[in-house]
Amino acid sequence: MSTILIKNLKKYYGKVLASSIEALEIKDGEFFTLLGPSGCGKTTTLRMIAGLISPDEGKILIDGKDITNFPPERRNLTMVFQNFALFPHMNVFDNVAFGLRMRHMTEKEINIRVMEMLKMLRIEELANRRIEQISGGQQQRVGVARAIAPHPSVVLFDEPLSNLDAKLREEVRYELKELQRKVNITAVYVTHDQAEAMTLSDRIAIMQAGIIIQIGNPKEVYFTPANAFVASFIGGTNFIDGDVEKEISQDRVLFRSNDGLLIEARKGMINNYDSKVLLVRPEAVELRRSSENGIKGTIESKLYLGGSLEYRIRIGKNSTLKTFSPSVNDVGDVNSNVTVVIKDAVVIKR
Amino acid sequence: MKRISTSLVSIIIVLIIFFPVFVIFEWAFSTIWYGTSLFPTQLGFRSFVQVIQAGLGKSLILSFTIAPLVVLFSAIISIPAAYIIGTKDIKSKRLIENLFLIPLIVPPIVSGIGILSIYTQLGLIGNYMAIVLVHMIGATPYMFRSVEASFESIDPSIEEAARVLGATRLRTILKIYLPLVTPGLLSGSVFAFSWSLNEFLLTLLLGLPNIVTLPVFLYRYVGGYYISPGPASAISVFLIVPSLFIVYLMEKYIKSEYVAGAGIKG
Ligand SMILES: Nc1ncnc2c1ncn2[C@@H]1O[C@H](COP(=O)(O)OP(=O)(O)OP(=O)(O)O)[C@@H](O)[C@H]1O
Ligand SMILES: [Mg+2]
Numbered sequence: 001m002s003t004i005l006i007k008n009l010k011k012y013y014g015k016v017l018a019s020s021i022e023a024l025e026i027k028d029g030e031f032f033t034l035l036g037p038s039g040c041g042k043t044t045t046l047r048m049i050a051g052l053i054s055p056d057e058g059k060i061l062i063d064g065k066d067i068t069n070f071p072p073e074r075r076n077l078t079m080v081f082q083n084f085a086l087f088p089h090m091n092v093f094d095n096v097a098f099g100l101r102m103r104h105m106t107e108k109e110i111n112i113r114v115m116e117m118l119k120m121l122r123i124e125e126l127a128n129r130r131i132e133q134i135s136g137g138q139q140q141r142v143g144v145a146r147a148i149a150p151h152p153s154v155v156l157f158d159e160p161l162s163n164l165d166a167k168l169r170e171e172v173r174y175e176l177k178e179l180q181r182k183v184n185i186t187a188v189y190v191t192h193d194q195a196e197a198m199t200l201s202d203r204i205a206i207m208q209a210g211i212i213i214q215i216g217n218p219k220e221v222y223f224t225p226a227n228a229f230v231a232s233f234i235g236g237t238n239f240i241d242g243d244v245e246k247e248i249s250q251d252r253v254l255f256r257s258n259d260g261l262l263i264e265a266r267k268g269m270i271n272n273y274d275s276k277v278l279l280v281r282p283e284a285v286e287l288r289r290s291s292e293n294g295i296k297g298t299i300e301s302k303l304y305l306g307g308s309l310e311y312r313i314r315i316g317k318n319s320t321l322k323t324f325s326p327s328v329n330d331v332g333d334v335n336s337n338v339t340v341v342i343k344d345a346v347v348i349k350r
Numbered sequence: 351m352k353r354i355s356t357s358l359v360s361i362i363i364v365l366i367i368f369f370p371v372f373v374i375f376e377w378a379f380s381t382i383w384y385g386t387s388l389f390p391t392q393l394g395f396r397s398f399v400q401v402i403q404a405g406l407g408k409s410l411i412l413s414f415t416i417a418p419l420v421v422l423f424s425a426i427i428s429i430p431a432a433y434i435i436g437t438k439d440i441k442s443k444r445l446i447e448n449l450f451l452i453p454l455i456v457p458p459i460v461s462g463i464g465i466l467s468i469y470t471q472l473g474l475i476g477n478y479m480a481i482v483l484v485h486m487i488g489a490t491p492y493m494f495r496s497v498e499a500s501f502e503s504i505d506p507s508i509e510e511a512a513r514v515l516g517a518t519r520l521r522t523i524l525k526i527y528l529p530l531v532t533p534g535l536l537s538g539s540v541f542a543f544s545w546s547l548n549e550f551l552l553t554l555l556l557g558l559p560n561i562v563t564l565p566v567f568l569y570r571y572v573g574g575y576y577i578s579p580g581p582a583s584a585i586s587v588f589l590i591v592p593s594l595f596i597v598y599l600m601e602k603y604i605k606s607e608y609v610a611g612a613g614i615k616g
Pocket of ligand 2: 042043044
């Protein structure tokens with residue numbers, strides 16, 4: 001358990017600015033996630049924290065101590081790798097024991113600690129297996145046990161679930177969350193999977209082109225994204241072009257779409273100079289019978305997805321809204337009129 | 351049909367490889383044979399007695415102490431070099447790899463004449479360690495290539511995992527890399543060992559009069575105008591048997607134990 005403080009950290013590859021973190025504080029016991037598309041600099045950032053690559057500028061402090069120039073073995077942190085990176089010449093037990101042996105614990109202590117870790121990850125019966133004799137999911141559990149066993153101050157995860165198949169990924173994800181609650185580690189987790197980030201994290205940093213665009217808890221980044229990029233990276237979106245007509249209260253505004261529709265919305269994180277767009281999440285769109293009050297629209301398309309229906313509703317010359325409704329709640333066919341109620345919308349930076 | 355043709359091919363290959371070896375053994379263990387019949391007229395140890403009296407023991411000791419030293423020193427040089435070139439992103443990687451091959455391209459007679467003048471000046475002609483060094487010229491490239499290939503095949507994140515878990519660079523090499531490159535190290539050792547054991551030209555040029563290794567000793571019986579197949583074959587037995595024994599050991603112990611878990615990249 002430890003805090004990480006990053007100041008002005010920069011890493012260039014040639015002319016490419018692979019990662020540039022102005023200021024970031026990761027709190028004691030926090031599960032912190034770096035989320036972003038491929039090539040945005042997540043791994044680069046994580047590896048700088050690990051000491052596997054050295055930054056061109058800036059500082060990293062753990063518990064107030066400047067460790068920027070420390071080699072990885074002196075940082076008291078561990079890492080779980082995307083490709084597991086288990087030691088192929090050791091069995092499961094010795095893999096998990098490796099970090100403990102490096103810390104010169106006695107064989108008796110090691111034995112107790114390793115078996116405790118294996119039990120926690122439900123792989124104790126695999127202790128004597130060779131690495132190539134266990135499945136991918138079991139290998140990653142060994143990777144996690146190996147990283148947590150030495151009780152490091154920080155555990156780093158670089159896309160640890162992406163080499164597992166979808167079903168296994170969900171299972172191990174759930175276990176990771178349980179484990180983090182139990183042992184209360186400070187975790188820095190890298191992923192490009194938004195569902196993983198949402199379910200695991202206390203806070204998420206969304207990165208784009210080497211820079212952190214927004215930091216917040218899963219709810220904040222979902223409901224009040226900093227810009228359109230963040231909004232579309234996390235969850236489904238409808239964007240409506242237009243501008244703020246007037247402020248209604250401190251945090252609510254009236255938005256006028258280019259088609260002339262007036263929609264009440266949350267103010268979000270915008271300031272006056274930004275070019276703005278209205279974000280409406282598909283699940284915030286409710287469809288009602290055309291006789292009811294609200295925005296008038298026509299069904300432009302309708303797709304059966306099994307349990308649900310996906311509608312595209314035209315509400316103006318330039319704007320359509322995508323929404324889902326349970327298939328038992330069919331509101332009409334293509335070209336029929338409906339009333340649209342927008343239950344939540346937020347003005348964001350384009 | 352297919353089975354028959356494969357076994358036929360195997361038999362032919364075995365015959366091609368083993369026929370000369372078989373003839374050597376016949377010569378070595380014959381007392382009377384003119385080479386005109388398929389089997390010796392009379393079997394016996396006459397040739398062995400003859401070469402032992404001529405100083406086989408000293409040559410045996412020389413050959414079989416020089417070769418392990420050549421293996422040891424070429425491994426000591428090759429492991430760090432192969433670690434860096436095989437696992438790190440070095441700019442001129444290919445160039446360095448090719449530099450290591452130059453000793454194999456330059457004919458021994460050419461490098462021998464070059465070294466001869468240097469050794470003469472330094473007074474190293476006939477010096478034991480100087481011969482070890484000369485054998486390393488040819489043995490090290492084999493050792494290096496073989497060890498480097500092993501290093502290259504190991505997933506780099508394995509080293510990172512070890513470092514992050516608290517191992518220094520040195521401990522990572524000792525605890526992680528060394529066990530994983532053991533197959534490459536062993537096959538490199540076999541090549542280096544047999545290179546040293548069989549090295550003839552440079553040893554003849556630079557080793558006389560003191561350093562008479564087995565091949566140089568053997569040359570006494572096949573060089574010049576007359577050939578003495580009996581003693582020459584008796585000496586050859588001491589070159590062949592260890593080689594066959596090493597190949598047998600390699601087959602028996604290395605394959606299953608190490609190669610399976612060598613961390614070969616998927
Ligand atoms: N060793 C390297 N040499 C040159 N450029 C690199 C190197 N490693 C990363 N980069 C570049 O730095 C940028 C950030 O890479 P990084 O690996 O941190 O991305 P990432 O967010 O982890 O992506 P992914 O989700 O694909 O793993 C990319 O543009 C990448 O091409
Ligand atoms: Mg990455």
